Amino acid sequence: MSNPRLWLPLLVFAGLAAAPFLGLGQGHSLTLLARGMIFGLAAVSLMLLVGGAGLVSLGHAAMMGMGAYAVVVLDHAGMTEAWMVFPAGILAAALFALLTGAIAIRTSGVHFIMITLAFGQMAFFTTSSLALYGGDDGYTLFNRTEVFGARWLENRLVFHFVCLGLLVACWALVQVLLESRFGRVLRASRENETRARALGFSPYPYRLLAYVIAGAMGGLAGVLLANSAEFVAPAYLAWQRSGDLLFMVILGGLAGPHGALVGALAFVLVEEWLSHAMEHWRLVFGPLLILCVFFLRGGIVGLLRRG
Amino acid sequence: MRRVGEGGFVNTTLLLVQGLNGLQFGVLLFLVAAGLTLVFGVMDFINLAHGVQYMVGAYLGASLAALTGSFWLGLLLALPAALVFGLVLEFLVFRHLYDRDHLSQVLATFGVILFLNEGVKVVFGAAPMQMPVPDLLSGGVPLMDGLLYPTYRLAILAAGLATAALLWFLVERTRAGMLVRAGATNAPMVAALGVDIRRLFMLVFGFGAMLAGFAGVMAAPILSVEPGMGDNLLILAFVVIVIGGIGSVRGAFVAALLVGLVETIGRGLMPDLMRLFMDASSARQTGAALASMLVYIVMAAILAFRPAGLFPARA
Numbered sequence: 001m002s003n004p005r006l007w008l009p010l011l012v013f014a015g016l017a018a019a020p021f022l023g024l025g026q027g028h029s030l031t032l033l034a035r036g037m038i039f040g041l042a043a044v045s046l047m048l049l050v051g052g053a054g055l056v057s058l059g060h061a062a063m064m065g066m067g068a069y070a071v072v073v074l075d076h077a078g079m080t081e082a083w084m085v086f087p088a089g090i091l092a093a094a095l096f097a098l099l100t101g102a103i104a105i106r107t108s109g110v111h112f113i114m115i116t117l118a119f120g121q122m123a124f125f126t127t128s129s130l131a132l133y134g135g136d137d138g139y140t141l142f143n144r145t146e147v148f149g150a151r152w153l154e155n156r157l158v159f160h161f162v163c164l165g166l167l168v169a170c171w172a173l174v175q176v177l178l179e180s181r182f183g184r185v186l187r188a189s190r191e192n193e194t195r196a197r198a199l200g201f202s203p204y205p206y207r208l209l210a211y212v213i214a215g216a217m218g219g220l221a222g223v224l225l226a227n228s229a230e231f232v233a234p235a236y237l238a239w240q241r242s243g244d245l246l247f248m249v250i251l252g253g254l255a256g257p258h259g260a261l262v263g264a265l266a267f268v269l270v271e272e273w274l275s276h277a278m279e280h281w282r283l284v285f286g287p288l289l290i291l292c293v294f295f296l297r298g299g300i301v302g303l304l305r306r307g
Numbered sequence: 308m309r310r311v312g313e314g315g316f317v318n319t320t321l322l323l324v325q326g327l328n329g330l331q332f333g334v335l336l337f338l339v340a341a342g343l344t345l346v347f348g349v350m351d352f353i354n355l356a357h358g359v360q361y362m363v364g365a366y367l368g369a370s371l372a373a374l375t376g377s378f379w380l381g382l383l384l385a386l387p388a389a390l391v392f393g394l395v396l397e398f399l400v401f402r403h404l405y406d407r408d409h410l411s412q413v414l415a416t417f418g419v420i421l422f423l424n425e426g427v428k429v430v431f432g433a434a435p436m437q438m439p440v441p442d443l444l445s446g447g448v449p450l451m452d453g454l455l456y457p458t459y460r461l462a463i464l465a466a467g468l469a470t471a472a473l474l475w476f477l478v479e480r481t482r483a484g485m486l487v488r489a490g491a492t493n494a495p496m497v498a499a500l501g502v503d504i505r506r507l508f509m510l511v512f513g514f515g516a517m518l519a520g521f522a523g524v525m526a527a528p529i530l531s532v533e534p535g536m537g538d539n540l541l542i543l544a545f546v547v548i549v550i551g552g553i554g555s556v557r558g559a560f561v562a563a564l565l566v567g568l569v570e571t572i573g574r575g576l577m578p579d580l581m582r583l584f585m586d587a588s589s590a591r592q593t594g595a596a597l598a599s600m601l602v603y604i605v606m607a608a609i610l611a612f613r614p615a616g617l618f619p620a621r622a
Contacts, residue, residue, distance in 0.1 A: 050410070058413070103607060107610055118610075119607065129593045131589040287422055
């Protein structure tokens with residue numbers, strides 16, 4: 001059990017499962033933990049791109065936005081059934097990822113960062129133009145997604161465990177994908193594209209598939225986020241949010257999906273704590289970010305390995 | 308004076324005004340993008356914090372002008388102040404990031420943005436600041452019958468073009484400029500030939516910061532000076548340098564004017580165009596969003612066909 005790749009996430013999941021019974025059961029803290037798990041899910045999916053495929057996407061918030069706006073569109077049409085909402089959100093994001101990824105993956109390096117940013121901005125401006133769904137002001141959901149007519153997700157405890165379950169599933173999926181042949185081709189193309197090609201692998205379809213899978217998971221996170229806040233706004237798709245997601249991945253460390261998981265939780269908790277502790281919390285948060293980049297090269301999980 | 312760019316029908320006057328506004332926005336973009344593309348080209352350094360240099364320039368200009376009571380003194384003092392500010396940032400943060408990967412650079416400079424956006428809020432307050440238009444440049448110039456175009460906007464256009472010409476001279480006709488171009492093409496080779504590339508970079512960096520600050524001061528009287536004002540401009544400046552080709556000043560100039568025109572004319576015409584399909588209020592909203600998207604569509608199209616931009620510095 002010396003490999004933090006496995007025991008660390010299990011520890012975190014156990015902690016999250018126990019949290020509601022350790023005096024965190026009521027009020028704000030469960031909402032906060034749900035937020036942490038939702039961003040954890042999104043960060044884990046981004047990790048597949050950044051850590052696995054070496055594709056630094058600065059437009060991942062758009063994937064979450066697709067999922068969230070799928071909830072909005074269905075909610076406006078009076079449909080709140082989980083078996084429709086969840087697949088719709090995931091499919092919308094996957095489709096968006098497929099269309100934009102097909103173009104974006106033709107570029108690499110800095111150009112990839114910029115073109116994903118461009119697509120993210122397009123999605124951002126599209127959502128702010130949807131007058132029917134509140135435009136810039138956003139849209140307040142009538143109610144949370146229902147499961148066969150039952151309002152289970154309104155219960156904080158149930159929602160907590162739904163988020164946890166989906167987080168574990170996505171973490172496991174990314175873990176398995178990275179260890180599989182698919183993941184090894186991705187990593188090989190990242191490390192040395194020429195050699196990967198010489199071995200007969202064209203990186204393009206692998207990268208595109210990774211992009212679509214990550215997008216679908218981002219969409220799932222978006223559906224959960226919409227349900228958690230019961231409100232959706234174009235700000236969910238802002239490029240700063242994509243920057244936050246990237247930071248979560250790096251903060252945790254690129255060694256594996258467990259890094260993204262820890263990074264997202266740490267990010268959400270520190271942000272929450274700082275924003276309550278002081279008005280101008282970004283004055284501390286910004287330099288903290290810089291210091292992390294300077295001194296925390298392997299991320300938080302890098303510290304563990306050394307310790 | 309007739310209000311410009313507010314709805315109405317499409318005609319030559321409107322197009323002329325939109326075109327001038329677009330060019331004027333384009334030269335502002337160029338001033339920001341020029342520093343960004345050189346820093347990016349020479350040192351392979353992604354500086355997201357370049358947009359806040361523009362914001363800092365605007366704040367320095369507005370507060371110094373208020374302090375001295377003169378626009379010109381404010382402008383004159385803000386330029387060296389922006390230069391010093393840029394060099395301080397370079398010394399404190401950016402210097403330690405040159406040999407790191409792009410991801411680290413993006414994140415650390417993102418931290419600088421968070422800090423400075425909040426910092427100006429603490430120092431100057433969250434409310435927008437105003438900077439008065441100097442008396443010399445107030446009023447308008449009659450362009451055609453019944454159309455007065457603000458003198459100040461024309462002055463921005465002229466100053467921007469003059470700066471672009473100066474920059475062209477510096478980059479194409481001086482020894483330092485030659486080194487900068489050589490650095491953008493192959494930095495390790497330039498270093499191997501005995502040029503102190505770090506010092507060259509500090510020069511480029513300081514100059515870029517000053518240009519962005521200059522753009523900020525000039526924009527201050529026509530835009531509101533507020534926290535976060537650099538963020539959207541930064542993204543557009545990145546679009547500009549990616550379209551133009553990273554490291555190419557010429558490319559940045561062409562792309563900046565293109566982006567400025569597309570953005571402004573799109574913003575002016577799209578709502579009217581949309582009115583053909585929908586009612587007025589949703590046409591305004593959809594049109595504005597479509598106009599904002601137009602630039603990114605142009606960029607995605609250009610990158611899809613020319614992945615290295617229009618004028619790549621590294622052939």
